[in-house]
Every structure is written in C-alpha cells, then in structure tokens.
Amino acid sequence: MSKVFASQGDLEEKQVSFVELAPGAYAYTAEGDPNTGVIVGDDGVMVIDTQATPAMAEDVIRRIREVTDKPVKYVVLTHYHAVRVLGASAYGAEHIIASRGTLDLIEERGQQDYESEVGRFPRLFQGVDTVPGLTWPTLVFDQGMTLWMGGRRVEIRHLGRGHTKGDTVVWLPGEKVLYSGDLVEYGATPYTGDAYLKEWPETLARLRGLGAERLVPGRGDALTTPETVEAAIAGTQSFLTQMYASVAGSRAAGRSLKEAYDEAYALLQPQFGEWVIFDHCLPFDITRAYDESGDYPDPRIWTAERDTEMWHSLQNG
Template sequence: MTHEPIPDPAVQTSGAQEIARDLLVVPNRRAGLVPNIGVVGGTRAVLVVDTGIGVANAEQVLALASEVAGGRELYLTTTHFHPEHAFGAQVFADEATYLVNRAQADDLREKGQGYLEMFRGLGETVARRLDGVRVPVPDLVYDDAHDLDLGGRTVRLRPTGRGHTRGDQVVEVPDAGVLFTGDLAETGQFAIFPWFPPYDTDVSGVGWLAVLDRLTATAPRTVVPGHGDLGGPEVLTDVRDYLRELREETWRRRDSAMEETEILAEVRALLLERHPEWTGREWIDRGVSCLCAEHAV
C-alpha cells in the first residue's frame, strides 16, 4: 500500500453518465479508492454494481439508484470483496437484494474484518469513510454463474476464478455489449496485486492472465474497469499485455537464479521506463513477488 496521503475517496454521483439504454456509470474520475459504479435497469428491476467505500458514499449511490428505479425492484452486486467496492452494502439492507458468487462471500466472511482494519489504517480520510461500517453479508449466494432477469434485459454474473482476488466476479450486460470487470482491469495504472503474505496470497498473476485471455475473447464493446477511464476491448488487452510483460520479465530473471531483491529492482526500473505515465507504482513490487512465488510452484 502507498504511504502517501490519500485524498477523500468521495463518490460523485452527479457525474453519472448513460453509456447505453437504461445503463448508467458513475465514473471514478481517477480518484483513489473510488471505483466505477454501475446502475443497470430493466423493465422490472435495477441492478447496482459496487457501492463505493463507506456509508455516506453508498447512501448517494442508493439515492441515485432509487431515483432511476422509480419503484422498480433493486438488486446489488459487488465485483469483489475489497472495501472501496463492497463496504457500503449495509446501506442497501431492506432496500435491495445483495447477491454475490460463493468465493466472494467466502472472502467477505474470512478476510473482510482484516481488510476493514487495514483500510482504516490508510489515513484519517479513509478511516472517517469507514466509521460505522460493518463487513457486508450477502442476501443471496450463487454457485458457478447467475443470470439475473431485470425484465427485458438479462445481466450475467460470472465468477472468474483466482485473479485479482479469489472471488472476482464480472458483470456482463449482453444486449448493450458492456462488461464490468472490477479490479481485473484498470486504466492508467499498474495492476493492483494485493499480495500480503502471510495474510492474503490469493492473488494469482498466472490465473489473472488466463482470466483476461477469456474475457478478451468475448469482445465487449464497452469495458468498465474497476478504476480509471472506460474504453473498448483495448482495456482488457492492455492489462493482459502488461501482466504478460510482468510475468516474462520476472520469470526470465528467476530462471537465471537471481535473488528476489535484484529481480524487484530490475523489473521495477524496466516497467517504470516503459510506462512512465502510469500511477500505482507501489504495486509493481508486489506483482513481482507474487509471480516469483508462483514460479516456484
């Protein structure tokens, strides 16, 4: 995690953009610890994708979703268990049905409290956002996959297997050609590797690459990344190419029996030279360490 002061991670619902019929995205405007949030409507119901971090952010999202819904039933899902994506879900209790895949529910139950405490340690602004927050508990948990009928529009919730987390889930809106990826894809920054041994080592660079290969093959028209600007299929291919680059540069040095400290220094310098404009530089080392561990398996 970065040690630099983190600006207030405030969701700005006033900036919501309609990117397809009855499909809004609240863009994160490149603000740290603010995800891109979706509001997807059908004739019968409306689905919210991710909440923002904390009660106040989630209250704004719920207010927007309720206004859009106009009396339609509300559902909530989250792309993965990390606090800026899911730790506002309590606000939706009694207002929406919260559903996630089983691996994400396991992540929430087993790691949620630890991540809540870790994020509270990121600084005063984040800690304030997490005042009164409880670890979310889903209403419905599904296995394998779930097709959610919103009325005239079916949204596909698909767990991906290990990548950024154990419980990653993508949300597909087939009629609009839109894919919400969560933190499996981001724009303008180095891929986020939550590699925190011995507490959390579920991120998998190898698995993540395989997931992106599969998602790229679906050729979505619009990709809504976890953080950063929306785009087309290139959002997926750019992250896939970076992960491939990270793996190859790390493993090539690992094969030559270099020490991990040397690998870290060389790969960091190389990737910063190749991607000088990207943010999140602190994640390079964690990615290298993760891939060094996977190389040994």
C-alpha cells in the same frame, strides 16, 4: 527521503462522472478511484460494487435518484476487497450477490483485508465509522447466474481466477455492456497482491470472448467503443505478463525480492508509470509474483503489519 506509505499521501478529491453507456446502464467513475456500476431494470436497480463506506455510497445513491426512483434490489460484489464492498448496507438491497470464491475469501480474510485497506487508502474510507462490519452475500453462485430485471437480461459470471479467486463480471448481452471489476483496468495499475497471475491472462481471454462494445473497468474511464475496450483488456494483459515474467525470471536466477522489485520497476515504469496508483501497487504486485513463482500458489493474507513492513522494505531499500 522515505516515501509516504501506499496511498496515504493521496488526499486530493477526484471529479466524479456518472455516464450512461446504454439505456439504463450507468458508470460511476472518479478519475481512477474505484468504479461503481448501476443498472436500472423495469422493476428495480442493481448496483455493482458499492464504494468503501456507507457514507461514500450516499453519493452513488444521489446519482441513482437523479435518473430513477426505483428501489435498489440487488448489489453485486465483483470481489471481496473492502474498498469495493463495505458500503453495501447503504443501499438497502433485497439481495447481495457474490461468487462462491468471494464468500470463501470474506470468511478467510475479510477482516484482515478491511484493516489493511483502511491503512492504505484513507481518502477512500471517508466515514469509516459508518461501516457496520463485513458485507455478507445473501445469494451465492458457483459459475454464474442469470437475472431478469423485467425485460432486461443480466448475466453474472465467474470467468476464472485473476485479480482474486472469486472475480465476478456483470454482462448485459443485449446491450453488449460489461462491468469487469478489477479484472480490467484502464489507465490504472492493476493491483495483484491477491491474484493468480498465471491464470489471469487466460481469464481475460474468456472475458474478451464476450464481445463487449462498452466496458466499465475497475478503475479508469468508462469505455464506449470496441477499440477502447480492447485497449483496456490488452493493456491489462501486457502489464500482467511483463511483470510476472520479469519477477519469475529474477527468482529463477536466484535474486532476492528486493532485486526482483528493482528490475521489474525499471522495466515497467517507462511504459506504465503514469497509470494511477503505480507506485502504490508495484510493491504488492511484485511480492505476489515472487510468491507465486516460488512456494505460494495461493495468495498469502495481507495484514496491516505485513503491508507496511513489505512496502517500506521495497520502496525504501
């Protein structure tokens, strides 16, 4: 029997949590769905990743209004993926902040990504008709910038390429709270279809060097101890390095993409198969690893048509 494409069969609603990690630093999480961060400063609010549609962002806004009536001044995009950025218009922020790499990717492939992700994740795009179009940043940085939200120091940094070429983290050095975007996952399978797999572990090493004691990953529970923070970073690194080594080895041995997929799946499933969206991600992940270990140092653009053709060829043989 053919498997349902990507996450089209994932229709069960998730339980949302809104957790305070430090005074004024919150995590909006939903059992492995994309996370949103919220920072309340003296004079306003910062939202980190926006949910996929303005309609879905309304639940984040409702949670914010439970703890403050201050205006949302800033939205930060940790990367360009539609599921993270297309809800931005709901917040009415003064500034939308992104890295130069993220802006480049929005310009190059934002529309194709929008169309492909809606097809993969129908449950995560509730109210897709409320999306006014692509989300465009109003403040763009190269390596980093620092904001003072009253007395709170907020550092916004690009530590290197990994999940995408534009990955951004938000770091509260005073509270040692880190919002990692999809550079780090916890109990959720990393999506690597647009990744730089050989560089991602090095970027994680720099992220580890910040010394976070609390962390909001891209997916999974908010982490409130140094031990769980390290477990999330190490788990993400382990998945990435094992997956890439397996696929690169298969390609070097002359095996086809399908053969590389079967070998890597057999290796990874016993260790990581219970992670959220494992079967969704593996076809995209292994295809990117096969590309990067061969003729495509930069990720190819995913379109809705390429998505379904690739996924079915690997999942169903």
